Amino acid sequence: MSSVRVLVGTRKGAFILTSDGKRKKWDVSGPHFAGWEMYHLNGSPADPNRLYASQSTGWHGQIIQRSNDGGQTWEPVDNKFVYEGETSTHQWYDGTQHPWEFKRVWRLEPSLTDPDTVYAGVEDAALFRSTDGGQSWQELPGLRSAKGNLWQPGAGGMCLHTIILDPTNPDRIFIAISAAGAFRSDDAGQTWKPINSGLKIQYELPDPAAEVGYCVHCLAMHPSRPGVLFMQKHWDVMRSDDAGESWHEISGNLPSDFGFPIAVHAHEPETVYVVPIKSDLEHFPPDGKLRVYRSRKGGEEWEALTKGLPQSDCYVNVLRTAMAVDTLESCGVYFGTTGGQVYASADSGDNWTPIVRDLPAVLSVEVQTLK
Amino acid sequence: MIRVVLPPHLRTLARVGRELELQVDEPVTTGSILDALEAIYPMLRGTIRDHVTKQRRPFIRFFACGQDLSHQPPDAPLPEDVVTGTETFMIVGAIAGG
Numbered sequence: 285m286s287s288v289r290v291l292v293g294t295r296k297g298a299f300i301l302t303s304d305g306k307r308k309k310w311d312v313s314g315p316h317f318a319g320w321e322m323y324h325l326n327g328s329p330a331d332p333n334r335l336y337a338s339q340s341t342g343w344h345g346q347i348i349q350r351s352n353d354g355g356q357t358w359e360p361v362d363n364k365f366v367y368e369g370e371t372s373t374h375q376w377y378d379g380t381q382h383p384w385e386f387k388r389v390w391r392l393e394p395s396l397t398d399p400d401t402v403y404a405g406v407e408d409a410a411l412f413r414s415t416d417g418g419q420s421w422q423e424l425p426g427l428r429s430a431k432g433n434l435w436q437p438g439a440g441g442m443c444l445h446t447i448i449l450d451p452t453n454p455d456r457i458f459i460a461i462s463a464a465g466a467f468r469s470d471d472a473g474q475t476w477k478p479i480n481s482g483l484k485i486q487y488e489l490p491d492p493a494a495e496v497g498y499c500v501h502c503l504a505m506h507p508s509r510p511g512v513l514f515m516q517k518h519w520d521v522m523r524s525d526d527a528g529e530s531w532h533e534i535s536g537n538l539p540s541d542f543g544f545p546i547a548v549h550a551h552e553p554e555t556v557y558v559v560p561i562k563s564d565l566e567h568f569p570p571d572g573k574l575r576v577y578r579s580r581k582g583g584e585e586w587e588a589l590t591k592g593l594p595q596s597d598c599y600v601n602v603l604r605t606a607m608a609v610d611t612l613e614s615c616g617v618y619f620g621t622t623g624g625q626v627y628a629s630a631d632s633g634d635n636w637t638p639i640v641r642d643l644p645a646v647l648s649v650e651v652q653t654l655k
Numbered sequence: 656m657i658r659v660v661l662p663p664h665l666r667t668l669a670r671v672g673r674e675l676e677l678q679v680d681e682p683v684t685t686g687s688i689l690d691a692l693e694a695i696y697p698m699l700r701g702t703i704r705d706h707v708t709k710q711r712r713p714f715i716r717f718f719a720c721g722q723d724l725s726h727q728p729p730d731a732p733l734p735e736d737v738v739t740g741t742e743t744f745m746i747v748g749a750i751a752g753g
Contacts, residue, residue: 319664343714343748344664344702360668360698364706 286655288610289354290618290639291335292626293322293648298337300355301639305612307630310639316358317349324605325355326392327652331399336418338389338404346388348404350418361418365389365406368425374408375436384408384428391605393447397454405444409435409461411473424473427459431478431496438462438499438518439564445604446503450510458513458528463499466515468528479528483517502604504546506553514556514583516546516604521558523583534583539570545607549632550615554582557609557617557633559602568599576619578633592636593627600625605648612653620646656740657688662748665703669696674743683738685717686729703746718745 297315376382395401450456499518535541549555600623610616624643
């Protein structure tokens with residue numbers, strides 16, 4: 285029988301939530317790495333028992349943990365992330381140049397085919413890869429050559445937060461950086477091009493046709509259609525039908541097009557989920573109502589999903605890495621909040637239930653569907 | 656033997672108790688203690704000092720014999736009571752925030 289394992293990273297540790305395919309009763313394991321910030325945990329598609337976790341604190345910096353048994357036991361692996369070559373610079377908040385400084389790993393993305401190969405998206409933004417199960421890390425420095433001197437941090441830091449591996453083309457990788465934009469490699473990460481044409485910044489950038497400088501919050505793709513990308517930008521929900529060569533807005537009737545995560549249904553490539561947030565100054569849902577919005581038409585037309593979600597006095601946020609889907613026949617959708625709730629829907633978002641209510645602030649949610 | 660006290664997060668990371676003992680060749684310095692510590696507990700590399708520059712991390716302090724040794728050069732000899740194991744060499748996560 286199928287089962288589901290939800291990997292939750294929080295401000296003060298990691299939690300592993302498991303259920304059978306019915307997704308009604310849940311076991312909660314944790315906190316793992318209690319007291320540490322867990323920015324991301326992720327499992328290998330090639331070996332679901334192989335997990336990687338990003339663990340950090342301001343005192344002790346970055347640790348990478350690896351599990352070979354689905355999170356029952358962990359071992360620290362290499363935590364040495366050293367940028368290649370001479371220390372270069374990027375733009376600071378005030379427009380001056382600032383040297384690249386490693387701060388933490390935001391995202392760990394295991395290879396689709398090899399459990400020992402894993403990518404790490406870091407702050408200050410760069411992409412690293414390990415091919416030995418995390419025992420050593422090497423930067424893919426071509427990314428920072430894509431106008432890195434013009435990249436600038438967003439409010440949360442200059443983080444590489446999204447990594448998407450194309451299941452039909454092992455040479456193609458998409459990444460996104462706040463606040464530099466989206467980038468694509470077609471040669472397995474050696475060289476990169478900005479893919480931000482069509483993104484709008486109403487007032488921040490003096491050059492409306494600038495290749496970089498866009499605050500992309502999250503990207504999502506359905507594996508059956510790797511040329512179609514969905515984007516939650518700082519403001520605006522966007523879509524590309526040509527692998528990022530051009531983008532058009534699909535915000536439509538959303539109550540706010542500001543937000544952080546975006547996800548695609550496991551079996552319906554035109555069904556997309558976002559969580560509207562009031563604004564960049566007010567990081568909580570509009571009107572105090574926590575609503576997931578679903579489009580079944582690839583954008584533009586959105587419906588509010590509210591059953592089981594708080595519809596008054598709710599002022600939590602849902603961070604960019606904190607929403608995911610399972611691949612069971614009736615697609616499950618999951619998200620975590622800064623208030624410590626992890627909500628699950630076993631019916632594509634029609635009905636929601638909190639799996640847990642009182643965790644530390646949730647930083648990330650990933651789901652593994654186990655056969 | 657040199658007696659070293661680790662901060663709580665590093666005890667759980669290295670799976671050790673509050674205090675551990677290290678064999679350190681003389682001269683015993685902050686640098687030689689950390690070299691020995693990281694050789695036995697490689698998971699601690701980068702958590703007390705930078706991997707490359709060997710600079711102490713900003714929120715880490717070193718104390719021994721009632722003295723703050725954080726700002727001494729890493730090759731400065733440590734007090735005799737640390738060398739003999741009478742006193743512990745304390746690695747402390749500085750308090751920050753409120």
